[in-house]
Amino acid sequence: MAVEHLYHKAIEDRDVQWIVAEMRRDAGMSEPIQQWGCDALFRVVQHNPPAAKEIVSCGGIEVVAAAMNRHPGSVEVQNEACTAIWRVVREGGFPAAKAVVEQGGLEALNLVLKTHPDGSAPNEAAMLALGCLADHGLVSFGKSRQEEALEQIQSKGKAFAQVFVVAESGA
Numbered sequence: 001m002a003v004e005h006l007y008h009k010a011i012e013d014r015d016v017q018w019i020v021a022e023m024r025r026d027a028g029m030s031e032p033i034q035q036w037g038c039d040a041l042f043r044v045v046q047h048n049p050p051a052a053k054e055i056v057s058c059g060g061i062e063v064v065a066a067a068m069n070r071h072p073g074s075v076e077v078q079n080e081a082c083t084a085i086w087r088v089v090r091e092g093g094f095p096a097a098k099a100v101v102e103q104g105g106l107e108a109l110n111l112v113l114k115t116h117p118d119g120s121a122p123n124e125a126a127m128l129a130l131g132c133l134a135d136h137g138l139v140s141f142g143k144s145r146q147e148e149a150l151e152q153i154q155s156k157g158k159a160f161a162q163v164f165v166v167a168e169s170g171a
Contacts, residue, residue: 007036011043016054019044023063031074034067038080045087052092056099061088065104072115075122082112082125089132097136100129101167106139110165130165139165 010018023037041060044051055061064081071077085105089097100106112126133139 004032004036007040011040011047014044014048014051016041016044016051016060017058020055020058020060020063023067024059029067029070031071031077034071035074035076035080038064038067038077038084042080042084042087045084045091049091052088052090052096055088056092056096059103061085061096061099061103061105065108068108068111069104072111075116075120078112078116078122079125082109082122082129085109086125086129086132089129089136094136097133097138100133101138105129106133106165106167109133113165137168139167141165 006022007019009015010022019037019040023034026033026037041055041064045055064084067077068081085100089100092099100109109126109130112122116122116126130139130141134141
């Protein structure tokens with residue numbers, strides 16, 4: 001039975017444990033298996049929102065972040081992983097958002113912003129996921145107040161726009 005078929009069965013059965021275990025078991029972290037795993041996690045939560053909590057509790061965020069770090073140039077893995085994180089945070093609330101920050105997801109999302117151009121599917125998906133983290137007060141789009149003050153002094157009237165994602169203190 002092809003792995004892709006097994007993932008479809010796991011989605012149908014809403015078997016988060018199997019999906020996460022299969023992603024972990026893939027020691028070489030092959031691109032297709034990680035892509036299918038991220039997509040499967042997204043779909044399970046899409047059809048069963050309480051599964052977001054199960055993904056967090058069984059280490060699914062760490063597995064998704066590991067896949068992102070292993071395949072930084074893969075548009076497919078990054079897009080599926082970012083949308084999976086977005087869906088888990090959207091449905092799992094603050095505990096899921098906090099898990100993303102604490103379990104490597106924030107760093108992986110920031111890497112997407114650095115690796116994939118503005119307007120690309122992975123970049124847009126990462127921004128969507130980061131927006132959910134910002135909604136929970138765990139990140140902000142900007143610089144720290146000290147950096148902003150220093151930059152204002154240094155730039156004196158120069159116009160510029162750039163996105164920076166920083167973890168909020170106390171998160």
